[in-house]
Amino acid sequence: MKDLPWKEAPLLDRTRATAHGRDEIRRLKAATVPRLPFPHADQRLQIVRRRRSLRTGRVSIERVYAIRSLTVHQAYAADLAERVRGH
Numbered sequence: 001m002k003d004l005p006w007k008e009a010p011l012l013d014r015t016r017a018t019a020h021g022r023d024e025i026r027r028l029k030a031a032t033v034p035r036l037p038f039p040h041a042d043q044r045l046q047i048v049r050r051r052r053s054l055r056t057g058r059v060s061i062e063r064v065y066a067i068r069s070l071t072v073h074q075a076y077a078a079d080l081a082e083r084v085r086g087h
Contacts, residue, residue: 004031004033004044004046005031006029006031006046009029009030009031009046010029010030011027011028011029012028012029012030013026013027013028014026014027014028018054021053021054021055022051022052022053022054023051023052023054024049024050024051024052025049025050026047026048026049026050027047027048027050028045028046028047029045029046029048030043030044030045030046030068031043031044031046032044036067038067038069039069040069041067041068041069042069043067043068043069044065044066044067045065045066045067045068046063046064046065047063047064047065047066048061048062048063048064049061049062049063049064
């Protein structure tokens with residue numbers, strides 16, 4: 001999934017929170033990819049989490065990839081971001 005042109009994909013959701021001694025920014029992007037090898041799944045997601053420790057200032061970046069069967073019209077970006085956080 002890393003091979004998709006994520007830089008051109010639109011940013012669907014961006015959240016920022018400060019908790020547990022860190023400042024965190026999450027960005028969610030989606031790309032439609034037909035004929036994935038999973039039934040009814042045609043959306044790929046990229047979630048980028050940028051965390052900064054409030055104590056040390058250390059920054060870490062994590063990229064997570066997922067697939068989904070819901071269409072853009074079935075789940076709004078904010079709802080999808082909440083589902084990913086709750087998973």
